[in-house]
Amino acid sequence: MQNQSFVTEFILLGLSQNPKVEKILFVVFLLVYIATIGGNMIIVVTIIYSPALLSSPMYFFLIFLSFLDACTSSTVTPKMIVDFFYERKTISFECCITQLFTSHFFAGVEVIILTSMAYDRYVAICKPLHYSSIMTRRLCGTLVMVAWTGGFLHSITQVIFTLQLPFCGPNFIDHFICDLFPLLQLACTDTHIFVILVFANSGSFCIIIFSLLIVSYGVILFSLRGHSSEGRRKALSTCGSHITVMILFFVPCMLIYARPSSAFSFEKNTLIFASVLTPLFNPMVYTFRNKEMKNAIRKMCRKLLVDSDNF
Numbered sequence: 001m002q003n004q005s006f007v008t009e010f011i012l013l014g015l016s017q018n019p020k021v022e023k024i025l026f027v028v029f030l031l032v033y034i035a036t037i038g039g040n041m042i043i044v045v046t047i048i049y050s051p052a053l054l055s056s057p058m059y060f061f062l063i064f065l066s067f068l069d070a071c072t073s074s075t076v077t078p079k080m081i082v083d084f085f086y087e088r089k090t091i092s093f094e095c096c097i098t099q100l101f102t103s104h105f106f107a108g109v110e111v112i113i114l115t116s117m118a119y120d121r122y123v124a125i126c127k128p129l130h131y132s133s134i135m136t137r138r139l140c141g142t143l144v145m146v147a148w149t150g151g152f153l154h155s156i157t158q159v160i161f162t163l164q165l166p167f168c169g170p171n172f173i174d175h176f177i178c179d180l181f182p183l184l185q186l187a188c189t190d191t192h193i194f195v196i197l198v199f200a201n202s203g204s205f206c207i208i209i210f211s212l213l214i215v216s217y218g219v220i221l222f223s224l225r226g227h228s229s230e231g232r233r234k235a236l237s238t239c240g241s242h243i244t245v246m247i248l249f250f251v252p253c254m255l256i257y258a259r260p261s262s263a264f265s266f267e268k269n270t271l272i273f274a275s276v277l278t279p280l281f282n283p284m285v286y287t288f289r290n291k292e293m294k295n296a297i298r299k300m301c302r303k304l305l306v307d308s309d310n311f
Contacts, residue, residue: 007167010096010186012089013174014080015268019087026084032280033077039283040066042297050296057135058124058238061117062286064144065245068110069279075102076275080176093167096178101159103177103275104202107253109151111209114246116143118213121242125235126223157201161194175268177275181256182267203258210250217243237290244285248278 016022043066046053053059079099083089091099123134158180165187175182180198184191220239224232252274256267287293 007171022084036073036280040070072106073279105155108154109147112147206253
């Protein structure tokens with residue numbers, strides 16, 4: 001069936017229709033966005049300018065994770081911040097589809113990057129003698145390419161689903177962004193099959209990957225019994241950061257997409273957490289709990305201060 005869409009734009013209802021509340025939200029989310037971009041870019045720059053960190057596969061993947069968090073936040077937050085100034089919050093059909101594509105693209109890439117980081121920790125802890133021969137630069141590069149490819153395939157599938165839907169009736173989206181379930185509610189057709197497709201492409205994907213990661217970290221933690229107390233402490237600190245980030249990412253994903261219907265009263269709040277707050281928390285998790293990152297940031301700051309004084 002060809003898409004007979006008569007809707008050229010959508011009207012977003014946003015987080016609130018109260019002007020006073022929107023002014024408060026504007027300040028809050030502007031500060032969150034600045035902190036998110038700043039925190040993640042500090043991690044990227046620190047690792048790039050620290051040869052000891054850059055040579056480590058874990059930090060190699062962390063560069064991409066921080067970059068993806070900044071991109072994820074940028075697909076959602078700037079538009080939401082600007083909309084706080086407008087009573088009528090509109091988005092064109094083309095921009096809506098673009099936002100849908102980019103948000104799922106970066107999320108899809110991040111899923112595979114998080115999985116790669118879990119595999120890196122598994123090899124480092126369970127097979128330490130073979131770590132350097134397994135986690136080669138070539139393998140890390142291959143995993144990153146797989147992540148970008150997988151993210152694209154996941155996202156383009158979602159867009160193809162959506163473009164098959166006819167939008168000919170109301171164009172009010174009770175949300176702050178264009179996402180799958182809010183759009184399904186506006187389609188002028190039976191969407192039960194599309195709900196199943198969304199679950200198959202997003203929900204089940206989140207459940208399967210999350211389950212595999214839980215099992216892998218269970219194996220890692222079980223294998224720590226034979227390590228020294230210092231080795232256990234360091235491994236638990238690193239794995240603790242990964243598990244925290246994993247939970248922050250996958251739990252909202254499953255709440256939003258791993259459900260049999262498109263009705264979910266807390267979807268906006270959950271998506272706010274997933275797309276706005278999680279990218280802010282990730283750099284905090286990896287810096288506050290990581291001595292190597294904190295030391296590298298201090299060295300970089302001292303070097304910048306010395307260079308500025310010399311200049």
